[in-house]
Amino acid sequence: MLKRWRRYYALAALLLLGAPLVVGLVWPDSPAAVLKEGRRLAPPPAKPGSGADWLALPTALDAYLRDHFGLRQALIQAHKELTKPMLGMGDDAVLVGRDGRMFYLHEDAVRQSAGLVLRDQRVADTVALIKEVKDELRSRGVGFIVAPPPNAATVYQDDLPGWAQNGGKRTEYDMLLEGLAADGINAVDLRPVMKMASAEGPAYYRHDSHWTARGALAAYNAIVEADGRPNWRIDPGAALTPLSERKGGDLARLLGVQDSVTEEVEELALPAGSRELMTTDPYGDYVQTRGERGPTIMILGDSFTAGYFPQLLLQHAGRMIWIFDRHCGFDWKVIDKLRPDEVWWMPNERALICGPGTRPLDFAG
Structure with missing residues (x-):
């Protein structure tokens, strides 16, 4: 049964993996979207003129494609949401x-x-x-x-x-x-x-x-x-000063528990x-x-x-x-x-x- 559908699974996987490349060609993210990450776009590879240039071409091409594939910002946001930490309690802040x-x-x-x-x-x-x-x-x-x-x-x-x-x-x-x-x-x-x-x-x-x-x-x-x-x-x-009780805090306030948490801290005298x-x-x-x-x-x-x-x-x-x-x-x-x-x-x-x-x-x- 699985063998019968294997070619369709392979085709679906190929389409899924190829989607960012295709979208990058017809509807790429703007350069400003990458600049928001605090980096500059990798330039397109120069035409190789020597043996060393040919050896460096794969690295330059890889850097260029990583900065110019489609759906980049959507995938980054999806990764952020999927890895959003939750440990016991908390919210998005x-x-x-x-x-x-x-x-x-x-x-x-x-x-x-x-x-x-x-x-x-x-x-x-x-x-x-x-x-x-x-x-x-x-x-x-x-x-x-x-x-x-x-x-x-x-x-x-x-x-x-x-x-x-x-x-x-x-x-x-x-x-x-x-x-x-x-x-x-x-x-x-x-x-x-x-x-x-x-x-x-x-x-x-x-x-x-x-x-x-x-x-x-x-x-x-x-x-x-x-x-x-x-x-x-x-x-x-x-x-x-000696340790004394302090209630709440800015993070406790964000969680709405400022009135129910305390800790002991020192102050400046x-x-x-x-x-x-x-x-x-x-x-x-x-x-x-x-x-x-x-x-x-x-x-x-x-x-x-x-x-x-x-x-x-x-x-x-x-x-x-x-x-x-x-x-x-x-x-x-x-x-x-x-x-x-x-x-x-x-x-x-x-x-x-x-x-x-x-x-x-x-x-x-």
């Missing part, structure tokens, strides 16, 4: 891992930490922009350091399901650090720092996407050490100073001071640094400026207006790369 630890799924954060998404061209573009920024700051006598806070999924690998564990795969964080090192830019790899901190206490919240006071302090100490300011280090024993908002948004850019003398440090970052870092920096700095980096679209004029002594580039890992074509406003470069 939150993965609940082992022991109830929650991970943020949007912005490809978990897949990024696992090395399952590599937007190599956008990483390269980000490195190039960071170099331009560093050069412009250096011409003004302003110091510069890069220190991206890792995703929780990067730090708590053992709490993830098997498919989301990295297993040694290269990530965008790796690519960024490699590019910055090649350009001689001072950058701090906070991943081992945060893993070490997590062994000593809660470095990230269990029901929230952010790091805790302990995690922020560990990152701060590593940055000032790399910045040549070891005397700015702060002792965790003197800066952190440091003076915070006074804050002056630079916009009408209470969560927007601000300047914070404590009435002490010292250099001005500006952070280009996101919610990871908006909370704890003023208290940490103002133990030694005279003024702390926090600017939302807006995926590299921040207003460059604020640097010339406020004249910081140093700029710390600190967007979280999931916001590691600039938006497509995004540059700081009014930045000549």
Whole structure:
């Protein structure tokens, strides 16, 4: 019976496998669809002119066909849906891992930490922009350091399901650090720092996407050490409060369980100073001071640094400026207006790369 239908199964399989190629010829995806993946389209192979060219032709042809087959975006979306993680509970924004630890799924954060998404061209573009920024700051006598806070999924690998564990795969964080090192830019790899901190206490919240006071302090100490300011280090024993109960978190809120989950965490026991908002948004850019003398440090970052870092920096700095980096679209004029002594580039890992074509406003470069 099966032998009778075998030729039809073979024909169906051939049609299924050939459909993307046929659609690619008559109705291909637009180049913009591939550019959204953070890469450039592979060019068509050049006409071979030598023996070496003929040997390289299969690789060039394969790269071209991989970027030009039909139904590409539909197949990528289908793969994403079929591999969407579910472990016990969760939704399309939150993965609940082992022991109830929650991970943020949007912005490809978990897949990024696992090395399952590599937007190599956008990483390269980000490195190039960071170099331009560093050069412009250096011409003004302003110091510069890069220190991206890792995703929780990067730090708590053992709490993830098997498919989301990295297993040694290269990530965008790796690519960024490699590019910055090649350009001689001072950058701090906070991943081992945060893993070490997590062994000593809660470095990230269990029901929230952010790091805790302990995690922020560990990152701060590593940055000032790399910045040549070891005397700015702060002792965790003197800066952190005893463990206390904290309810909810941003990920718990997304799941609708914010009122039913708690965890024990430490807080910072440091003076915070006074804050002056630079916009009408209470969560927007601000300047914070404590009435002490010292250099001005500006952070280009996101919610990871908006909370704890003023208290940490103002133990030694005279003024702390926090600017939302807006995926590299921040207003460059604020640097010339406020004249910081140093700029710390600190967007979280999931916001590691600039938006497509995004540059700081009014930045000549």
